[in-house]
Amino acid sequence: MTQRNIVAGIDVGTTKVCTIIAEVNNNGTIEVIGVGTSPSTGLKKGMVVDIDDTVNSIEDSVVKAERMAGVELESVFVGIAGSHISSTNRHGVVAVTGENKEITRNDIDRVIDATKIISMPPERQIIHVIPREFIVDGCKDIKYPLGMSGVRLEAEAHIVTGSVTSIQNLVKSVKEVNIGVEGIVLQPLAASKAVLSESEKDLGVLLVDMGGGTTDIAIFKEGSIWYTSILPVGGDHVTNDIAVGMRTPRDIAEKIKIKHGCAKADLIGQNEKINILDTSGKQQRTISRKVLCNIIEPRIDEIFSLVKEDIEKAGYKGLVPAGAVVTGGGSLLEGVSKLASEKLDMPVRIGAPENIDSLLDCVEGSIYDLDEEYSSFSGENGAIFSTGVGLGYYGAENMTDKTTAKTNRDEEQIVEDLFDKMRKWFKNIL
Structure with a gap:
């Protein structure tokens, strides 16, 4: 049985579950399969x-991904978000104990462990300890001090924690599908690996991942993550507003949002009309598209107002010269980048992973495979897969020796099995 360097990620979100399977190339890049x-x-x-x-x-999502990739998953990286997530920045310091005061892997592990010494209730658990920088005898901005000489080693780390119960329920749900969990990954951290460039992270950038139930925030500076936050509002709230305002079933409201929604009503012409179904799902009526967008805009405006308030309260106002990158399903609404730029007072672009568009037409049973009336979904579609693809990149960086999937048997094995059957057949005849 042939073995391949396969990594897989499952983005378990409020609106969708997305499984991404990727093959890791020799140069460390990944190819989504x-x-x-x-x-x-x-x-x-x-x-x-x-x-x-x-x-x-x-x-359901795993079976579809396995069928497309032709592999059987054994373990995956799983994305996590939710209002139970919190984060803090911590400082640790140790004395260098290596021979000739040369910093060893053990010294680095000890100083990272020192940053974990925080007061934390028993119902919470550390998800990530992400070193931001190391300091050797007062010399700052060191990314990796292995092999350097020094007496005193310090570390600045970003620590992400979550509810033990929430983490256990998520892990249990994945294991019930007979798949191991290789690691739990904060969703905005995963998404950043798919949509942010190294130059943006070095300069300072704000990532806004607009999901169904939450909007995730992450701030990067000097190449490292400095701040994370989860806001309990997302695309589902927009859908609910449409369902109530338009008096239409929620599933129809979701389709209306995807096909006709716009975050800026002034981008819509006065004469644009759309057809929608009433609460019975049978009677169709015609309304102005501008009316729909007047329902959507206040909610999107509120989301970015909360984002702005959150980063100002955290003390990061004006510290992201590269601007903001908005991703996730909510980013696909027309006019989101324009409204976000006005509200946040910074340049904004929509972020989507590269090399994913060619697979979108092959996605089996996608929640965006809508009926004929709502069959188009314009925009950078790959943004809905940012977290899933990012989990693939994270997995490639943190692969263990254990492979996460096994491929179908190669031709040599098939031929060998065929000859075995033939030998047994001739033996029975004789």
């Missing part, structure tokens, strides 16, 4: 509220 999506029915605001529904959604 399988994508599977399924509507998510067991989560609320990023947290599992029904394990059975969550398991079914995960299994």
Whole structure:
């Protein structure tokens, strides 16, 4: 049986579950070979509220991705978000104990462990300890001090924690599909690996991942993550507003949002009309598209107002000269980048992973495979896969010796099995 360097990530979101399977190339890059999506029915605001529904959604997306990639998954990296997530920056210091005062891997591990010494209730658990910089005898901005000489080693680290219960429920849901969990990854951290450039992270950039139940925030400076936050509002709130304002079923409201939605009403002409179904799902009526967008705009405006308030409260106002990158399903609404730029007072672009567009037409059972009336979904579609693809990149960087998938048997094995059968057949005849 042939083995390949395969990594896989599962983005378990409030609106969708997305499984991405990728093959790691020799140069460390990844090539996406399988994508599977399924509507998510067991989560609320990023947290599992029904394990059975969550398991079914995960299994559906995994099966579709495995079928496309032609592999069977053994373990995956899983994205996590939700209002239970919190983060802090910590400082650690140790004395260098290596021979001739040369910094060893053990010294680096000890100083990182020193940053974990925080007061934390038993119901919370550390998800990530991400070193931002190391300091050797007062010399700052060191990315990796292995082999350097010094007496005193310090570290600045970004620590992300979450609810033990929420983490355990997510891990249990994945394991119920008979797949191991290689690691839990904060969703905005994963998305950053798919949509941010190294120059943006060095200069200072704000990442806004607009999901269904939450909007995730991450700030990068000097190549490292400095701040993370999860806001309990997202695209589902927009859908609910449309359902109430237009008096239409929620599933129809979602389709209307995807096809006709716009975050800036002044981009819509007065004479643009759309057809929608009433609450019975049978009677069709015609309304102005501008009316729809007047429902959407206040909610998107509120989301970016909360983003602005959050980064100002955290003390990062004016510290992201590269501007903001908006990704996730919510970023695909027409006019989002324009409204975000006005609200945040900085340049904004929509972020989507590269080399994913060619696979979009092959995605089986995507939640965006709409009926004929709502069959188009314009925009940079790959943005809905940012977290999933980012989990692939994260997995490539943190691969263990254990492979995460096994491929179908190669031709040599098939031929060998065929000859075995023939030998047994002739033996029985004789």
